[in-house]
Amino acid sequence: MIGLGRFGLSVCKELQDSGAEVLAIDINEDRVREAAGFVTQAIVANCTIEETVSELKLEDYDMVMVSIGSDVNASILTTLVVKEAGVKSVWVKANDKFHAKILQKIGADHIILPERDMGIRVARKMLDKRVLEFHELGSDIAMTEIVVGARLLGKKLSDLSLCNEQGVQVLGFKRGPEVTKAPEMSKVLEIGDVIILVGPKATLAKKLSSL
Ligand code: ATP
Numbered sequence: 001m002i003g004l005g006r007f008g009l010s011v012c013k014e015l016q017d018s019g020a021e022v023l024a025i026d027i028n029e030d031r032v033r034e035a036a037g038f039v040t041q042a043i044v045a046n047c048t049i050e051e052t053v054s055e056l057k058l059e060d061y062d063m064v065m066v067s068i069g070s071d072v073n074a075s076i077l078t079t080l081v082v083k084e085a086g087v088k089s090v091w092v093k094a095n096d097k098f099h100a101k102i103l104q105k106i107g108a109d110h111i112i113l114p115e116r117d118m119g120i121r122v123a124r125k126m127l128d129k130r131v132l133e134f135h136e137l138g139s140d141i142a143m144t145e146i147v148v149g150a151r152l153l154g155k156k157l158s159d160l161s162l163c164n165e166q167g168v169q170v171l172g173f174k175r176g177p178e179v180t181k182a183p184e185m186s187k188v189l190e191i192g193d194v195i196i197l198v199g200p201k202a203t204l205a206k207k208l209s210s211l
Helices: 007-015 029-036 050-056 072-084 097-105 114-128 202-208
Strands: 023-026 041-044 063-065 090-093 110-112 131-138 141-147 169-175 178-181 193-199
Touching: 007 023, 007 029, 023 029, 029 041, 050 072, 063 072, 063 114, 072 090, 072 097, 097 110, 193 202
Parallel strands: 023 041, 063 090, 090 110
Antiparallel strands: 131 141, 141 193, 169 178, 169 193
C-alpha cells in the first residue's frame, strides 16, 4: 500500500486482518509508525522516485495499491513508476473522473472512486433491505416481507441463507399482482419481487441485516 491516509490505512487493516501480507509505505513518518502497529512491514519512502521503487521490489507483490489523494501529481507519477517497475496489478484511488481518466491512460489496472463506489453500494443495500412489514405473531415468531433489489437480482430463493436455516420459512412470494404460497425454492428473483418470510424474530432480524 502506497499512501497511508484514512482510505489506505483502512484497506491495509482489512487486508492484514484477512490474512494477507501487507507492506505499507508513506513519505510521512507518523503515518508509517501508525501502520507499523498492524501490518507485516511499514517503510518510509517516496514512491515517485524510480530508484526507490526498484529497491522496494514491488513487482514481487501480487497487487499494489496507490492511495494518494491530496497530491494528484504524486498519485499519477507513483502509478507510472510502479507500473513501469513491472507490477502486474496496480489499484489506484482517484479523487474524481478526471484523475481517473489519466490513471486509466497510464495503465492503472483498477481505479477506485471511493465516494462513487460507496454511494452505489449503500444505495443497493438500502433497496435490498427495504422491509415492508414486520408482524409479531407471538412466542417470538414474526412475519416479514422483503423487496428484492439489485443485490438479490438473479439469485434463487434457495441461494438465500435466510431461507434455509434456523426455522425461517418462505411463506409466500409476490410478483406483481400474483401471489404464490410456498413457492419453488428454484425460483429466480427479479427486482421488485416480494418474499414473505416467517420465523424466529431474532433470526429474521439478524439474517435481514446481513443480506
Ligand atoms: P483519505 O485520508 O480520505 O484517504 P487522501 O488520500 O487525500 O484521503 P492523504 O492524507 O492525502 O489522504 O493521504 C495520502 C498519503 O499519501 C499521505 O499520508 C501522504 O504522506 C502520502 N504520500 C504522498 N505522496 C507520497 C509519495 N510520493 N510516496 C509515498 N507516499 C506519499
